[in-house]
Amino acid sequence: QDAVLDGFASYYEMELHQSAEALYDTVSALMDGNRAPVIDQLRIDAYELARVRKVVIIGCGTSYHAGLVGRYLVEHLARVPVEVDVASEYRYRDPILDADTLVIGISQSGESLETITALRDCQVNGARTIAITNVIGSQLSRVADGVLYTRAGPEISVASTKTHLAQIGALAMFAIYLGEIKGTLYPDEAKRRRQELAEMAPLIRTTVEREGIWRGVVEQYLLLDRFFFIGRNLLYPVAMEGALKMKELSYIAAEAYPAGELKHGPIAMLDEQAVVVALLGDDRLHDKMLSNLEEVRARGAKLIVVAPDGDQSADDLADAVLRVPPCLALHAPLLMVLPLQVLAGWMAKVRGLDLDKPRNLAKTVTVE
Numbered sequence: 046q047d048a049v050l051d052g053f054a055s056y057y058e059m060e061l062h063q064s065a066e067a068l069y070d071t072v073s074a075l076m077d078g079n080r081a082p083v084i085d086q087l088r089i090d091a092y093e094l095a096r097v098r099k100v101v102i103i104g105c106g107t108s109y110h111a112g113l114v115g116r117y118l119v120e121h122l123a124r125v126p127v128e129v130d131v132a133s134e135y136r137y138r139d140p141i142l143d144a145d146t147l148v149i150g151i152s153q154s155g156e157s158l159e160t161i162t163a164l165r166d167c168q169v170n171g172a173r174t175i176a177i178t179n180v181i182g183s184q185l186s187r188v189a190d191g192v193l194y195t196r197a198g199p200e201i202s203v204a205s206t207k208t209h210l211a212q213i214g215a216l217a218m219f220a221i222y223l224g225e226i227k228g229t230l231y232p233d234e235a236k237r238r239r240q241e242l243a244e245m246a247p248l249i250r251t252t253v254e255r256e257g258i259w260r261g262v263v264e265q266y267l268l269l270d271r272f273f274f275i276g277r278n279l280l281y282p283v284a285m286e287g288a289l290k291m292k293e294l295s296y297i298a299a300e301a302y303p304a305g306e307l308k309h310g311p312i313a314m315l316d317e318q319a320v321v322v323a324l325l326g327d328d329r330l331h332d333k334m335l336s337n338l339e340e341v342r343a344r345g346a347k348l349i350v351v352a353p354d355g356d357q358s359a360d361d362l363a364d365a366v367l368r369v370p371p372c373l374a375l376h377a378p379l380l381m382v383l384p385l386q387v388l389a390g391w392m393a394k395v396r397g398l399d400l401d402k403p404r405n406l407a408k409t410v411t412v413e
């Protein structure tokens with residue numbers, strides 16, 4: 046067991062530390078040495094993709110959250126409208142689908158029943174379908190018209206870590222390819238963007254290595270038990286993933302909110318016992334986010350801010366700042382999710398819980 050765990054106390058921690066490789070291997074398998082796309086398993090040709098007028102992304106749990114990040118990537122890079130829903134809801138919405146709709150089902154295992162059945166229903170209704178999965182030959186990969194594999198290696202821990210980054214990587218590669226086909230990205234720009242994505246791998250590695258520094262900064266808040274995660278734009282799904290990790294691993298009440306929506310309800314719950322974890326991106330919403338943080342501070346809640354190196358704008362407001370390296374705003378989810386995954390792991394450890402097998406959860410859910 047110890048040999049497999051490579052010195053880590055749990056698969057969760059070990060897999061979290063394999064995130065850089067997971068992203069790099071996924072992204073580099075989807076391009077050649079000249080940074081042109083390699084999409085031999087996509088099985089939907091460029092002509093058909095050019096017709097796509099709507100993309101729908103479905104998944105469960107952590108895969109659903111990757112899909113939410115994917116929405117921003119596809120809409121921004123390919124200018125195609127995207128809908129995202131949890132698989133078990135989408136199926137029963139009486140969705141409007143046709144041959145110009147492309148449905149992407151995301152599932153680490155490729156065996157989540159709800160994602161498989163929802164994808165199959167979409168096909169019956171005329172949509173083209175793609176699976177993003179980590180398991181070659183899994184049911185989802187066989188049901189879908191085409192496949193984009195994530196190459197994160199086996200994931201044992203029930204709570205996903207590295208596959209989430211790989212899923213975002215695959216979605217980004219797809220968004221770039223679709224942008225090229227749709228004419229929103231010139232081939233040179235597409236190549237540059239593929240390169241930038243691959244270059245996130247070393248940044249992910251150095252970010253994870255900051256774990257010890259982060260711990261020193263937040264140690265005193267690990268015993269509190271009411272958490273809110275806030276972000277805006279494509280950092281909102283990251284906040285959702287942070288809250289999910291916290292719930293899954295430490296059984297602590299954690300809610301995610303788009304920061305601008307706080308004042309429409311949840312702010313009433315803030316007091317000295319609450320902790321707000323805020324994702325402060327280097328993007329056009331930065332200053333709006335700062336005023337959201339001032340609102341939080343004024344209610345007396347503890348404030349932990351995740352911010353890029355060099356951004357000291359929240360230092361006076363925050364009780365603690367967890368720093369990540371700066372990167373393009375579009376790639377920030379790949380770095381900002383890491384301190385949240387680490388935080389959830391510590392919370393569970395402080396409480397003496399099993400990081401790999403949280404109570405009541407299964408790695409793969411094959412019932413509805």
Ligand code: G6P
Pocket residue numbers: 105106107108151152153154155156157160203204205406407408409410
């Ligand atoms: C379960 C697991 C989650 C996972 C979800 C989706 O609920 O506990 O960690 O995100 O299933 O799994 P999938 O294999 O479809 O990505």
